[in-house]
Amino acid sequence: MTFIQVEIKDYIATVTLNRPDAMNAFNYDMLVELGNVAEELRTNAEVRVVIVTAAGEKAFSVGADLKERRNLTEQQVRRNVYKIGDVFNRIADLPQPTIAAINGYAFGGGMELLLACDFRVTSRDAKMGLTETSLAIIPGAGGTQRLPRIIGEAKAMELILTARRFTGEEANQFGLVTRLVDDSSQVLAGAVELAQEMLKNGPVAVQQAKFAIRQGMGVDMQTGLQIERKAYEVIIPTEDRVEALVAFQEKRAPEFKGK
Numbered sequence: 001m002t003f004i005q006v007e008i009k010d011y012i013a014t015v016t017l018n019r020p021d022a023m024n025a026f027n028y029d030m031l032v033e034l035g036n037v038a039e040e041l042r043t044n045a046e047v048r049v050v051i052v053t054a055a056g057e058k059a060f061s062v063g064a065d066l067k068e069r070r071n072l073t074e075q076q077v078r079r080n081v082y083k084i085g086d087v088f089n090r091i092a093d094l095p096q097p098t099i100a101a102i103n104g105y106a107f108g109g110g111m112e113l114l115l116a117c118d119f120r121v122t123s124r125d126a127k128m129g130l131t132e133t134s135l136a137i138i139p140g141a142g143g144t145q146r147l148p149r150i151i152g153e154a155k156a157m158e159l160i161l162t163a164r165r166f167t168g169e170e171a172n173q174f175g176l177v178t179r180l181v182d183d184s185s186q187v188l189a190g191a192v193e194l195a196q197e198m199l200k201n202g203p204v205a206v207q208q209a210k211f212a213i214r215q216g217m218g219v220d221m222q223t224g225l226q227i228e229r230k231a232y233e234v235i236i237p238t239e240d241r242v243e244a245l246v247a248f249q250e251k252r253a254p255e256f257k258g259k
Contacts, residue, residue, distance in 0.1 A: 003030035004037050005055070011048040011203075012195050013041055013096075014188075020056030025065040026109055031083045038090040045258060048203045049195040050094060052117055053101035053188055060100070063108025063131075084109055084141040088116040092142070095207045097198055101191035102168070103184050107131050112139055115146040118210065119178040121190040126168035134163035149217070151175050202240040203258035208232070 005016040015037060017024040026034075041047050054060045064084070069077060091098060091113070100114035102122035111128050114120050122128075130143045138144060139160060148156035151174045159166070172180045181190045198206055212231040216224030235241055239259045247254035 002033070003027075004033045006037055006041075008044070008046055011046060011199055012051060012192065013044070013047040013049070014051045014053065015041075017052075017054040017061055020054070020058070022065060022067075023059035023105065024054045024056065024061040024110070025063060025067075026061065026084060027065040027068045028080055028083065030065075031080070031087050035083070035087040035090055038087065038094060041096070042090075042094055047096055048206070048258065049198055050091075050096050050098045051101055051188070051191045051195060052091070052098065052113065053103055053191070057104065057184070059104040059110070060102045060106040060126075060128075061110030061113060062105055063110045063112075066135075081140045084112075088113055088141045092116040092146075095211065097195075097206060097210060099178075099191045099194055101187045102126050102128065103187045107165070108139070109141050112141040112143045112146070115150065116142060119191075119194060120171075120176060121179045121181065121187055121194060122168040122171065122177055123181050123184040123187055124167065124169045124172075126171075126184065127165055128168070128171060129163065129165040130160050131163045131165065133161060147176075202235075202238070202244060202254075202256050204238050204240055205235055208234050 003018050005018050007014045019025060019030060041050055064080070069080070072080065097119065098117040099119045099121060100117040102114055102120060104126065106114055106126065106128040108131055111130050130139045130147065132139050144160060147160065155174055158164070168177060168180060171177045179190050179194055181187055208231040212228045215227045219227070240256045243256060244254045
């Protein structure tokens with residue numbers, strides 16, 4: 001069985017978690033497959049935006065496959081924890097913008113996956129949360145680090161230490177959500193709409209802007225400004241930069257090639 005499905009169309013790669021019978025819980029084989037997909041997308045010139053979503057109507061992902069984990073040795077648990085963290089880091093490090101289209105429950109590792117994405121689109125009634133402490137563990141795939149950076153330390157600590165579940169509406173109030181839709185059936189369309197807004201712009205510029213923001217957030221202002229300058233220098237010799245100027249002069253839409 002293929003646990004991860006990938007469709008590439010019009011420069012958008014839609015990555016679908018495909019274990020709906022298990023609410024898209026992550027077993028080890030699924031993590032390996034997702035990691036391989038991330039590596040393939042990284043260097044694919046036909047992919048300018050990545051959308052991560054899930055099969056089925058109930059869950060984006062409920063996190064680690066607890067049925068599998070009950071039968072694992074401590075060494076295998078360590079392997080799985082390392083693997084899920086490594087895979088989500090690969091997704092976070094993709095040069096293309098990434099959008100999580102959250103079409104159902106997102107708990108534990110499922111929420112950590114959406115945190116690893118750059119943007120999040122969800123419905124008002126979606127349910128999510130970093131619920132690990134209720135299982136006597138902690139988020140182990142970036143949750144304790146990414147959530148505070150997105151919504152602030154105090155609120156993130158409250159949500160993690162209480163293992164609280166919250167709705168998409170609440171997530172929007174926390175500043176976690178990029179775009180909120182009324183119904184889960186509209187989530188993927190909302191993600192595609194956001195992707196198309198970015199696709200209008202220069203692909204190299206979009207990637208370099210993401211790089212500058214991500215790398216600059218972890219350093220002081222002066223170092224961040226140097227990162228920004230280096231990212232700009234990458235863009236100067238591109239064909240797309242010249243095309244944008246010509247298109248402006250000719251009063252037409254630019255035709256970007258990602259070069």
